[in-house]
Amino acid sequence: MPGGARAKVDRAVGRRERLLADLPRTDAVRLVNGEADGLGGITVDLLGPALLVERHRRGADAEAVVDALATRFGDRVPVFLKERWSRDRAALSGRQVRGEPCPTEIVARELGLAFSVSLCDGEHVGLFLDSRPARRRVREMAGGRRVLSLFSYRGGFGASAAAGGARSTTNVDNKRSALEIARRNYELNGLPSDTRSFLRDDAVRFAARAAKGRGRYDLVVLDPPPRFRRPGKGMFRIREGYPGLAARCLPLVAPGGHLLAGICAAGVTVAEHRDMMIEAIRAACVGAVVEDEVGPGEDFPAAQDRPAARYVLVRRGYS
Numbered sequence: 001m002p003g004g005a006r007a008k009v010d011r012a013v014g015r016r017e018r019l020l021a022d023l024p025r026t027d028a029v030r031l032v033n034g035e036a037d038g039l040g041g042i043t044v045d046l047l048g049p050a051l052l053v054e055r056h057r058r059g060a061d062a063e064a065v066v067d068a069l070a071t072r073f074g075d076r077v078p079v080f081l082k083e084r085w086s087r088d089r090a091a092l093s094g095r096q097v098r099g100e101p102c103p104t105e106i107v108a109r110e111l112g113l114a115f116s117v118s119l120c121d122g123e124h125v126g127l128f129l130d131s132r133p134a135r136r137r138v139r140e141m142a143g144g145r146r147v148l149s150l151f152s153y154r155g156g157f158g159a160s161a162a163a164g165g166a167r168s169t170t171n172v173d174n175k176r177s178a179l180e181i182a183r184r185n186y187e188l189n190g191l192p193s194d195t196r197s198f199l200r201d202d203a204v205r206f207a208a209r210a211a212k213g214r215g216r217y218d219l220v221v222l223d224p225p226p227r228f229r230r231p232g233k234g235m236f237r238i239r240e241g242y243p244g245l246a247a248r249c250l251p252l253v254a255p256g257g258h259l260l261a262g263i264c265a266a267g268v269t270v271a272e273h274r275d276m277m278i279e280a281i282r283a284a285c286v287g288a289v290v291e292d293e294v295g296p297g298e299d300f301p302a303a304q305d306r307p308a309a310r311y312v313l314v315r316r317g318y319s
Helices: 002-015 062-073 089-093 129-141 156-163 176-188 203-212 238-252 270-284
Strands: 028-033 042-047 050-055 079-083 095-098 105-110 113-118 146-150 168-173 198-200 217-222 227-230 234-237 253-263 288-294 310-316
Touching: 002 028, 002 062, 028 105, 028 129, 042 062, 050 062, 062 079, 062 095, 079 089, 113 156, 113 176, 129 156, 129 217, 129 253, 129 288, 129 310, 146 156, 146 203, 156 168, 156 176, 168 176, 168 203, 176 198, 203 238, 217 238, 234 238, 238 253, 238 270, 253 270, 253 288, 270 288, 270 310
Parallel strands: 050 079, 146 168, 146 217, 168 198, 217 253
Antiparallel strands: 028 042, 042 050, 079 095, 105 113, 227 234, 253 310, 288 310
8 A cells, every 4th residue: 555655646746747847936736636646535735845644534544645755755844644534623733744843834835925824723724725726817817906805714815916916905704813814925925905905704794785885896706615604694505505695796896897706615516606606697686797717726636525616707797
C-alpha cells in the first residue's frame, strides 16, 4: 500500500504541473482530490509553505499518503493532518505530523493575492480552493462595479473584486471572526475598504432588507454553505431553500448587472443547479438570463466522494 500511495501521489502531483508552474504567484493548490486521483477519502492541499492532508472517512490510509508526500517533497516540508470524519474537535482541527515546525496561521497566495490561512482552527482553513476560477472571474468583472458578497466568510470574493478595481465592495457574514480575517486579507494586499466593506449580518435578512431599499449592486456574489442555521429560523438546507434564496438576491442586482450564484453540495448536479437558477429567475419576476457557468479548477477533477463548488452567472436585463 505505501508503494501504491507513492505512485498515486506522484501521478496526482504530475497532473497539476501547469498550476504548480505558477509558484509562487499561486501556492494554494489541490494536489490530491479523493477517488479522482485514486485515493478515496483523502485530499491533499498545498497551502503556502505547508501541505494539508485531510482524511474524510475513517480507515482511509492517510499515513501512507503522508509518507508519500515526504518522499516527494522532502522530510523538511511541514505536513498537517485533519480528521474530517471525526467529531473530536482536536482531531477535526488538525495537527502537524511531519516536517519542520510551522506556524498554524500562514499566508497562501492565489493569483498574486495573499490570504490568511488557518491550518489547525476548526473544519476549514479559510480559503476554498475550488472557488479559485470564480474568484478570478469576479476579479475580471469587477472594474468600476459595486460588488456585494453574501456569505462572504473571509472575504475571498470581496478581496478579488477590490483587486480588480471595484468601485466598492461589501462583505456580509454573520461571523465576526470571519469578517476580522476578511479585513486582514484586505490589509495584506493593500486593498481599499470603508465602513460598508465588512457588515456583520444574517445574509438572508440583509438581502430581504436591501431589496426594499434603492441601493443596487452591479455584481452580487451568492455563495452559501450547504446548510446553515439562521437565528430563530432553524436549519437552512440547499436543496429546499436555494431557489428562494437566489430569488431574493436578484432584485439587488442593478439593470445590466450580474448575480454569480454558487453551490457546493453533495448530490446536486450541474443541471440541477442551473434549473434552480431558472426557477429563481421566474420567482423573482425580473428579466434575467443564465449567461455562463464557472466550475472548479483543473486541480479538482470530478469525484463522487468530493463535491466541488460550481457557479452560475446570471445577467439581469435593463427592463
